[in-house]
Amino acid sequence: xxxxxxxxxxxxxxxxxxxxxxxxxxxxxxxxxxxxxxxxxxxxxxxxxxxxxxxxxxxxxxxxxxxxxxxxxxxxxxxxxxxxxxxxxxxxxxxxxxxxxxxxxxxxxxxxxxxxxxxxxxxxxxxxxxxxxxxxxxxxxxxxxxxxxxxxxxxxxxxxxxxxxxxxxxxxxxxxxxxxxxxxxxxxxxxxxxxxxxxxxxxxxxxxxxxxxxxxxxxxxxxxxxxxxxxxxxxxxxxxxxxxxxxxxxxxxxxxxxxxxxxxxxxxxxxxxxxxxxxxxxxxxxxxxxxxxxxxxxxxxxxxxxxxxxxxxxxxxxxxxxxxxxxxxxxxxxxxxxxxxxxxxxxxxxxxxxxxxxxxxxxxxxxxxxxxxxxx
Amino acid sequence: xxxxxxxxxxxxxxxxxxxxxxxxxxxxxxxxxxxxxxxxxxxxxxxxxxxxxxxxxxxxxxxxxxxxxxxxxxxxxxxxxxxxxxxxxxxxxxxxxxxxxxxxxxxxxxxxxxxxxxxxxxxxxxxxxxxxxxxxxxxxxxxxxxxxxxxxxxxxxxxxxxxxxxxxxxxxxxxxxxxxxxxxxxxxxxxxxxxxxxxxxxxxxxxxxxxxxxxxxxxxxxxxxxxxxxxxxxxxxxxxxxxxxxxxxxxxxxxxxxxxxxxxxxxxxxxxxxxxxxxxxxxxxxxxxxxxxxxxxxxxxxxxxxxxxxxxxxxxxxxxxxxxxxxxxxxxxxxxxxxxxxxxxxxxxxxxxxxxxxxxxxxxxxxxxxxxxxxx
Numbered sequence: 001x002x003x004x005x006x007x008x009x010x011x012x013x014x015x016x017x018x019x020x021x022x023x024x025x026x027x028x029x030x031x032x033x034x035x036x037x038x039x040x041x042x043x044x045x046x047x048x049x050x051x052x053x054x055x056x057x058x059x060x061x062x063x064x065x066x067x068x069x070x071x072x073x074x075x076x077x078x079x080x081x082x083x084x085x086x087x088x089x090x091x092x093x094x095x096x097x098x099x100x101x102x103x104x105x106x107x108x109x110x111x112x113x114x115x116x117x118x119x120x121x122x123x124x125x126x127x128x129x130x131x132x133x134x135x136x137x138x139x140x141x142x143x144x145x146x147x148x149x150x151x152x153x154x155x156x157x158x159x160x161x162x163x164x165x166x167x168x169x170x171x172x173x174x175x176x177x178x179x180x181x182x183x184x185x186x187x188x189x190x191x192x193x194x195x196x197x198x199x200x201x202x203x204x205x206x207x208x209x210x211x212x213x214x215x216x217x218x219x220x221x222x223x224x225x226x227x228x229x230x231x232x233x234x235x236x237x238x239x240x241x242x243x244x245x246x247x248x249x250x251x252x253x254x255x256x257x258x259x260x261x262x263x264x265x266x267x268x269x270x271x272x273x274x275x276x277x278x279x280x281x282x283x284x285x286x287x288x289x290x291x292x293x294x295x296x297x298x299x300x301x302x303x304x305x306x307x308x309x310x311x312x313x314x315x316x317x318x319x320x321x322x323x324x325x326x327x328x329x330x331x332x333x334x335x336x337x338x339x340x341x342x343x344x345x346x347x348x349x350x351x352x353x354x355x356x357x358x359x360x361x362x363x364x365x366x367x368x369x370x371x372x373x374x375x376x
Numbered sequence: 377x378x379x380x381x382x383x384x385x386x387x388x389x390x391x392x393x394x395x396x397x398x399x400x401x402x403x404x405x406x407x408x409x410x411x412x413x414x415x416x417x418x419x420x421x422x423x424x425x426x427x428x429x430x431x432x433x434x435x436x437x438x439x440x441x442x443x444x445x446x447x448x449x450x451x452x453x454x455x456x457x458x459x460x461x462x463x464x465x466x467x468x469x470x471x472x473x474x475x476x477x478x479x480x481x482x483x484x485x486x487x488x489x490x491x492x493x494x495x496x497x498x499x500x501x502x503x504x505x506x507x508x509x510x511x512x513x514x515x516x517x518x519x520x521x522x523x524x525x526x527x528x529x530x531x532x533x534x535x536x537x538x539x540x541x542x543x544x545x546x547x548x549x550x551x552x553x554x555x556x557x558x559x560x561x562x563x564x565x566x567x568x569x570x571x572x573x574x575x576x577x578x579x580x581x582x583x584x585x586x587x588x589x590x591x592x593x594x595x596x597x598x599x600x601x602x603x604x605x606x607x608x609x610x611x612x613x614x615x616x617x618x619x620x621x622x623x624x625x626x627x628x629x630x631x632x633x634x635x636x637x638x639x640x641x642x643x644x645x646x647x648x649x650x651x652x653x654x655x656x657x658x659x660x661x662x663x664x665x666x667x668x669x670x671x672x673x674x675x676x677x678x679x680x681x682x683x684x685x686x687x688x689x690x691x692x693x694x695x696x697x698x699x700x701x702x703x704x705x706x707x708x709x710x711x712x713x714x715x716x717x718x719x720x721x722x723x724x725x726x727x728x729x730x731x732x733x734x735x736x737x738x739x740x741x742x743x744x745x746x747x748x749x750x751x752x
Contacts, residue, residue: 087467094463098534126502129529129540129619153505158474164505165541243505 010228014148014235016242019168023148023231025224029175030061033109033136034069040171041132043107045072047100049093049120050111053080054138058178062111062136074100078116082267085119085154087163093123097131107132107170113139114146114274118164121152125167135169138178140190141275144197144230147172149238149251160259160267166243174231176224187217188311189275192254192282194226195307197233199282200250203353205229210306217310246357253347253355254282260332261316264324271320272313279312280319285355288369289348299351316373326370330363386604390524390611392618395544399524399607401600405551406437409512410445416547417508419483421448423476425469425496426487429456430514434554438487438512450476454492458643461495461530463539469499473507483508483546489515490522490650494540497528501543511545514554516566517651520573520606523548525614525627536635536643542619550607552600563593564687565651568630568658570602571683573609575658576626579729581605586682593686622733629723629731630658636708637692640700647696648689655688656695661731664745665724675727692749702746706739 009026024036037043046066050059055077063073076096078084097108108131110120117135124133135147153164179187194216198206215222234251241248258274258281265271286300304314316323323329333344344361385402400412413419422442426435431453439449452472454460473484484507486496493511500509511523529540555563570592574582584605591598610627617624634650634657641647662676680690692699699705709720720737 087470091463094532094539095534098532098538122502126498126539126541128538129527129542151505156470156474158471162474162504163470163502165502166505 010224012228012231012235014168015239016168021168021170021172023172023174023235025143025174025176025228025231027175027177029173030058030136030177031065033062033134033173034065034067034071036171036173037066037071037107037134038069041107042105043071043132045074045100045102045106046109046134047097047102047107048073048075048109048111049078049096049116049123050075051078051080051084051113051116054112054116057181058111058136058138062109074102078119080112080115082115082155082269085115085160087154087156089119090123090154093119094127097123097127102127102131104128104131107134109134109136110147111136111138113137113142117142117146118152118161119154121150121167121169122154122164125152125165130167133167133169135172137172137174139182140179140187140227141193142190143174143176143179143227144190145193145234147174148231148234150242160262168242172231174227176219176227179223180219184217184311185273189273189279191216191310192275192279192307192312194230195303195310196251196253196278196282197230199286199303199349199352200233200237200253200355201353202229202233203351205233206306206352213306213310249345249357250347250355253349254278254280254285256333256344256346257281257284260329261319261323263332264329265319265321276313279307280314280316283307283314284369284373285347286349287373288346288366289350291369292348292365295349295351295354299349302352315376317376323374326367326374329370330367333366334363386600388604388607388611390544391615392544397544397546397548399548399550399611401519401550401552401604401607403551403553405549406434406512406553407441409438409549410441410443410447412547412549413442413447413483413510414445417483418481419447419508421450421476421478421482422485422510423473423478423483424449424451424485424487425454425472425492425499426451427454427456427460427489427492430488430492433557434487434512434514438485450478454495456488456491458491458531458645461491461536463530463532465495466499466530469495470503473499473503478503478507480504480507483510485510485512486523487512487514489513489518493518493523494528494537495530497526497543497545498530498540501528501541506543509543509545511548513548513550515558516555516563516603517569518566519550519552519555519603520566521569521610523550524607524610526618536638544618548607550603552595552603555599556595560593560687561649565649565655567592567686568651568655568683568688570606571679571686572627572629572654572658573606575662575679575725575728576609576613576629576731577729578605578609579727581609582682582728589682589686625721625733626723626731629725630654630656630661632709632720632722633657633660636705637695637699639708640705641695641697652689655683656690656692659683659690660745660749661723662725663749664722664742665726667745668724668741671725671727671730675725678728691752693752699750702743702750705746706743709742710739 012023108124137147150168258277289295290297388399484500486493513523526544634653665671666673
């Protein structure tokens, strides 16, 4: 018998009534996946979906742990990258799960980053109108953001994440050992989402990050602490508003600008990855809030300085290559799904840790602001 | 201004908390679709999905009603028939809805029978993780069964309805005028599901049907009454168990045998349509219950007599062409999704209106029963 407890394992509970679930954060969780699963689910089979980047590193460890505990395993390895979140791969994943004869009481497991989690979660949501789902996120971004909260989906030619389902996982295993192999750029991109939780409504956490950034980046207790606090922050928002009818929109801080920049760079990860777009977007949201006399310009500077220290881009000029003119950027903002009835909904702020939902932002003000930023 | 009320409009409310909705049943509802929609939804656009069979008859009427009330309309006409419930058509429907820029507050409308309702409802469930959905069922089967309760889905090579979502409609408009163009065989197939509600737990309704069958078939007040009582019966079960964790399984009365027969006839509608499979399945369920000494054989005879009078097949011998041997039929039963952990779950009965869920039926008894029935 392997030990199923690790000294530094942290547990965050997502409180959603009879769909509540645990997020486990710590070292060695891949090795205890079988036990953690059986402690929560009466699961005979598991269909693991992963990608070509993650499979060589972690698939054997996960499979061995499940099999040791008597769970029959199946695996599907898809190409790594954002393009994998397609209708075609959804079909492939659904066929794989059905061919493995996974029943509702069995489990689909996502082993990988946000792309695999979103795709596998969506497939789990629609096979038999919902089978058990376990997230094993292996990137910082996935551990602190996409694996928590039940949003699943794919991309289509009309845009990102426009097709999907709300399907809560039954367990999230965030093995911090998997972060050791991330590149500094990948880690920093995930860190942008960590900072976001501080900026939304936890100024103390932002201050803590300002003091502990280096320790978080170098691993150990501070890193696990930052992940656990991020998960707890997201869990609280999700519990308050599972289906994004209200406060959950706060999680989009930095994302309206960020998505527009991702679109403007044709989702070319060499130029800009999601977390980097969010970093620039958060700075722009603070600057725009200052411009609207809602917040102090000093806060925007402080946010930019912290993100810059973390190795993240913070201005439009930090993006390699040319950007389209402001009116095209505005069009990209208009195509974002957070537009409602023609009005622009933005997450703005009154200062660090004081974000709020503004659903009446005049497009003309945003255009003027972007024109100003691009000419700097 | 058109009148939005018709003298004989009946309303059945499906009680699901903040997702409750109305089923309207009556004449002329296609003509008042716009008003009924705006009375419930702040809807600017509607994406109508229909098929080649239904579009020529009713699409213009529906479109005109919506446009008269200021709703912008888009339409997609798919091939008629069960094969339309495919992954490929799901993709087509999703693209159509996104290209029409339908927002969550707009609506997807299914105009057609069960196939269109299941497909369009599934597409509505996954676009933007759920947009408003309106059912306009034009077959009796769809009006009394598939349009109520929120089950949506498609077929895959592994089986029927194995992929889908629970997505409740926001309104169901069952225009009884559309039933006038059904063939007698189509009407009878839908009637099997009407009878089912009596057999599950409403013996009074079954007795009422025995007395009023001819009037129900010829249209008028009794027909609308039978539809309304069926919808109310289904609504009550759905309200008690939306996601089929318990009593909702009672709605599968006749369906385990029925699905196996549909599979055994390769889903060839010329030989057997769904409602006919259910009719034979209900008789078999009553006969098997009698064989297990749970119910009186007289009840099985009474059920068979009523269905036969309605023009429905009631025995294996009523199916054109050869059926596979009993062991192959058993295999088809084993592949039904209502198998859990290897044990057979059947809906059995203690008599008319006294159906119950039996989750420990010995496969050997079913095999012996089928062998007996096939040799008769």
